[in-house]
Amino acid sequence: MKRELEEEAKALEREKVKREQEARLEAERKILIEELQKAKLQKAAALSAISQAPQPQTVLQLQLELQQQLQRQQQQQPQQQQQQQQQPLVSFGYPAAITEKEAINWLKHGF
Structure with a gap:
């Protein structure tokens, strides 16, 4: 038991x-x-x-667009600088700031 x-x-x-x-x-x-x-x-x-x-194709498109914008800006900047250089300062009716080439031409050919 x-x-x-x-x-x-x-x-x-x-x-x-x-x-x-x-x-x-x-x-x-x-x-x-x-x-x-x-x-x-x-x-x-x-x-x-x-x-x-964004999908890879979209990223590539964005990169291309950014490159194009940068190129446009780079192209516009030299044009703006050239425009600024082409507008010489005026003093008494005569340009006060002239380029070297313009000065040589003036000396050769007169005013």
Whole structure:
């Protein structure tokens, strides 16, 4: 009888350990499912952010447009500088600031 009680106690202990282990595994399973759902949401958000980013072709087009704008600015700047140089200062009806070439021509050909 003592032996039967010991065996029954061992069986109850095994069942208790088994139930605890099953409960622990169930809790871990729930945690893993939650983490998986969070990862899916993050992945979906990342994919939508990627799809909203400019496509490589668009980036190349933007770079080309920027280069063209810079070229236009560089072409306009020398023209503006030339226009400023072509408009000499006037003092008493005569140019006050002249280029070297203009001075040589004036000396050769007169005013």
